[in-house]
Amino acid sequence: MTQANGVTARVMGAVRAAARAERMDDALGSDVWKRALAFHGHECRGLAMGVKAVEGALAELGLGCDPRAVSDELTCVAESMTCAVDAVQALLGLTFGRHGIVVRPRGKMAFTFYDRTTGGSVRLCAKARMPVAASIAELLLMPYDELFAVTEPRGPVPSLPPKPGRERCAACGEPTDEDMLRVRSGELLCLDCCAEGDRRR
Numbered sequence: 543m544t545q546a547n548g549v550t551a552r553v554m555g556a557v558r559a560a561a562r563a564e565r566m567d568d569a570l571g572s573d574v575w576k577r578a579l580a581f582h583g584h585e586c587r588g589l590a591m592g593v594k595a596v597e598g599a600l601a602e603l604g605l606g607c608d609p610r611a612v613s614d615e616l617t618c619v620a621e622s623m624t625c626a627v628d629a630v631q632a633l634l635g636l637t638f639g640r641h642g643i644v645v646r647p648r649g650k651m652a653f654t655f656y657d658r659t660t661g662g663s664v665r666l667c668a669k670a671r672m673p674v675a676a677s678i679a680e681l682l683l684m685p686y687d688e689l690f691a692v693t694e695p696r697g698p699v700p701s702l703p704p705k706p707g708r709e710r711c712a713a714c715g716e717p718t719d720e721d722m723l724r725v726r727s728g729e730l731l732c733l734d735c736c737a738e739g740d741r742r743r
């Protein structure tokens with residue numbers, strides 16, 4: 543390598559490093575990351591994985607790249623309760639309160655998205671629970687399909703839970719969903735009062 547070539551290579555290397563640093567800054571300054579962070583409350587790589595799962599879901603289901611354009615008919619099944627779940631809630635509005643997200647515990651960082659409008663669905667399962675050497679910015683810049691295996695769903699679309707009737711617990715008197723009451727000696731008791739009774743016995 544001539545001296546001139548060596549200098550050119552060094553300059554090009556520096557330019558590439560600067561461009562990479564700029565992209566990493568962009569990734570951390572992006573609206574999407576900021577919104578996920580505002581909801582979750584701390585910066586972590588799990589949240590970054592969640593952002594990538596959302597990105598993958600939007601791409602695979604053909605929903606465009608703006609998470610706010612998502613319909614009410616989208617639902618998500620998460621296979622563990624992790625920081626990543628908060629990105630799904632924050633970015634897609636699929637919250638627990640609206641039954642937009644359901645946890646089927648399988649101990650995997652996997653998300654299945656179902657679009658009831660189109661019938662489309664996709665499962666994204668993390669290839670490694672967390673890529674060891676990657677920083678948050680690096681994760682955000684990685685293609686989602688490098689981080690997640692993209693496959694067909696493994697289960698049916700979850701149905702909304704039925705709304706049970708309510709009765710008062712005979713011991714504490716608190717109104718309780720019927721399906722959470724148990725019969726003890728002919729009385730309806732909530733689970734906590736049942737447990738207390740069992741402890742006293």
Ligand SMILES: [Zn+2]
Pocket residue numbers: 582584585586587588589625
């Ligand atoms: Zn976290």
Ligand SMILES: [Zn+2]
Pocket residue numbers: 711712713714715716731732733734735
């Ligand atoms: Zn009770």
